[in-house]
């Protein structure tokens with residue numbers, strides 16, 4: 001069966017970070033890029049249509065989300081995740097990283113402690129440290145090929161005075177889709193120690209059955225009251241360059257504080273294309289997403305089988321969600337420097353180096369599988385060459 005996701009599209013010379021910035025980031029252009037988390041796919045046709053129509057209209061003055069925009073976000077969250085969100089709780093943000101920085105500034109003071117669970121998405125570290133807050137690590141535990149949370153350590157970190165926690169749900173790069181029980185424990189601890197919870201749920205639509213994403217704020221009103229939930233169509237529909245995200249803050253006083261902080265930055269609303277693409281994706285993109293998910297899952301299985309058969313020294317931490325493959329290379333005995341050198345100059349493959357996600361990522365690499373199967377197979381071939389002794 002052919003699938004539109006099988007088409008290999010040329011993204012070069014589109015100012016793509018993944019395809020056009022390898023020389024700047026890795027020192028060489030001679031690589032197959034499977035690093036930064038966007039996909040090599042076009043979004044749903046309806047999204048392209050509304051964008052084309054808007055370009056044909058030709059006037060790009062100030063634009064703002066409308067009631068229809070709110071409705072499209074709320075309907076999506078309810079339909080896909082059973083998350084009932086009141087339109088008054090929604091705030092827009094160009095990106096999630098920007099929203100994380102705003103929340104850090106709004107809800108903590110300089111020097112205060114913020115907990116994260118490494119190995120985790122790099123900007124979590126940066127937004128805490130660049131805002132002069134104290135980074136507190138509650139590392140995940142890798143056990144039998146799967147990550148889990150260390151709740152005893154989390155409670156200890158909360159008891160030591162943490163003001164905020166940034167949760168990655170689903171988790172990048174670990175690929176975990178947290179269960180209800182796990183989320184409930186996090187929520188209970190946040191309530192008990194009065195910790196503000198920022199739940200980054202940008203990967204929440206990219207979850208493979210039977211796993212199910214549960215928005216942590218949907219667990220109880222008490223949890224919703226201390227939670228800032230970040231969602232976006234950017235990962236789901238490959239729209240990261242259009243910069244449109246939604247932040248859910250049901251608690252009014254937290255919401256006003258967040259909005260005031262965002263206003264102080266002089267931050268405007270969303271851009272014209274971001275607004276209409278977000279709306280079209282959430283209104284019309286479901287069928288496309290239902291076709292995408294099995295395609296991505298097959299890519300994951302392809303990697304899993306190839307590694308087991310062809311590169312048994314390394315191990316895929318099998319993801320429950322996201323299109324990101326977190327690969328344990330520690331048994332190869334190569335240092336991170338050697339891994340990087342081999343990948344770039346022997347395999348001609350650009351992957352994310354594990355240490356970017358904290359010291360817990362040493363000896364790991366992250367491979368982006370949001371691409372055609374042909375690209376995945378080419379990447380695997382290069383990975384095998386890179387690691388061959």
Ligand SMILES: Cc1ncc(COP(=O)(O)O)c(C=O)c1O
Pocket residue numbers: 037094095096097098121168172200202203232234240245
């Ligand atoms: C967990 C997580 N949060 C946020 C982002 C990026 O968000 P944005 O581009 O909206 O700032 C990513 C991108 O990879 C991510 O993995």
